[in-house]
Amino acid sequence: MDRKIILIVDDVEVNRAILSAAFQEDYDILEAVNGREALDVIEKHKEKISAVLLDIIMPVMDGFEVLEVMNQEGWIEKIPVFLITAESSPQVMRKGYEMGVVDIIGKPIIPFFIRRRIGNVIKLNNIVNEQEAMLKKQEKEIRELNRSVLETLSTAIEFRDCESGEHVVRMSNLTLFLLKAMNEYYPEYGIEDSNLQVIADAAVMHDVGKIAIPDNILNKPGRLTKEEFEIMKTHTVRGCELLESVPKMRENPIYEYAYDICRHHHERWDGKGYPDGLKGNEITIWSQVVALADVYDALVSERVYKKAYSHDTAIRMILEGECGTFNPLLMDCLKKVQEQIRKSYESKE
Secondary structure, eight states: OOOOEEEEEOSOHHHHHHHHHHHTTTSEEEEESSHHHHHHHHHHHTTTEEEEEEOSSOSSSOHHHHHHHHHHHTGGGTSOEEEEESOOOHHHHHHHHHTTOSEEEESSOOHHHHHHHHHHHHHHHHHHHHHHHHHHHHHHHHHHHHHHHHHHHHHHHHHHTTOOSOHHHHHHHHHHHHHHHHHHHOGGGOOOHHHHHHHHHHHTTTTGGGGGSOHHHHTOSSOOOHHHHHHHHTHHHHHHHHHHHSTTGGGSTTHHHHHHHHHHTTOOTTSOOSSSOOOGGGSOHHHHHHHHHHHHHHHHSOBTTBOOOOHHHHHHHHHTTBTBOOOHHHHHHHHHHHHHHHHHHHTTO
């Protein structure tokens, strides 16, 4: 297993030699004679660096300038930095701690003392990093399990709806693609990047309420009567009821998005959708995106009551308002990315 690295940054060779001798038994040592060299080393080896031992007064770039860049890059949060300096005034100490150093050790250097003092902090930091990595792994495994369960349930509904089961996967992928595009072109909607995959996972639940719709309506090859359509429309609220009934579902971060998408993916910009007749941005942007993804996928897919339309025909029908009214900004986004959507669907055929 590769050993961890300690980076020693000091323009005085004898100081680097003393510090290197103190740690070389347990760590690989890298050295830099100024701040600029130090940043180059950190950029290259940041995943393996256990600590930076940093002098303040150096040519080219001093220690505080190094700390400034490390803060800007977010490195200071992961890599413990120790100021090793003869400058021990209260002003220097305060500035160092404010910039994120974990300890300030004065010169002259006492090897045994510095090895124990820095070694203990490195061990503690390693424990914290290992715990964070373990929690992230568990979080990822839980998220994947949640997605698997959601896709299994939703796919079962798609099979009942005489679909191949691929609709829910396409819905998730297209939702994620459109959300990323909206973030790029219209960042004012402020969808956090960390929530994009959660929303895309929630999108697979959009039609879960169809499990409560009778087969003779769900799979009717012809046009639904007015009464049948009213029953079909209830799949939005029935889906929410199903989500509410799942034990501990409310504790899952996906719940808020799944509930909103289930209920509102048939709402329309002009207020002529259902079940609540929401209008404009009363509809959350993620439900707007899922609604658009659902319409597009329905158009380009073969169903019991229709043949599949081509990509170009589907885009034209949506943009010309044949499938209901959508957010003009979302329509503009669709026009910008329509060729990428075409390529994505063609690659899966």
